[in-house]
Amino acid sequence: MVDVAAKSETHRVAVATGRIHMLADTLARITSGQAAKGDVLVLFSTSGNSPNVIAAADAARTRGVFTVGLLGRDGGALAARCDVSIVVPGETSDRIQEVHIKIVHLLIEQIELRLFSQP
Numbered sequence: 001m002v003d004v005a006a007k008s009e010t011h012r013v014a015v016a017t018g019r020i021h022m023l024a025d026t027l028a029r030i031t032s033g034q035a036a037k038g039d040v041l042v043l044f045s046t047s048g049n050s051p052n053v054i055a056a057a058d059a060a061r062t063r064g065v066f067t068v069g070l071l072g073r074d075g076g077a078l079a080a081r082c083d084v085s086i087v088v089p090g091e092t093s094d095r096i097q098e099v100h101i102k103i104v105h106l107l108i109e110q111i112e113l114r115l116f117s118q119p
Contacts, residue, residue, distance in 0.1 A: 048076020
């Protein structure tokens with residue numbers, strides 16, 4: 001069983017630290033330290049070119065982690081690094097993020113249907 005709460009708290013602290021110190025490898029270090037084969041890592045980038053997110057995708061790949069990219073514009077460099085890339089072809093970050101929110105809601109709905117629906 002995965003300890004989601006611990007990973008989430010670690011992730012929040014590391015992301016905050018990375019933003020403060022501009023550490024491009026923060027997300028990659030978290031991924032390398034906690035992700036394992038069979039996990040799924042969902043990556044968000046409105047440009048598809050965020051160095052820290054690209055590094056996390058690369059770290060995930062070396063650990064056998066399945067990656068899903070929620071990306072914007074043309075998908076950037078991250079599109080080719082993800083197992084599944086969902087690209088919102090918008091030009092502004094706010095609109096891209098609004099569509100990302102809808103996509104996440106749809107994914108959650110489908111996961112809940114598959115996990116909790118009775119035949």
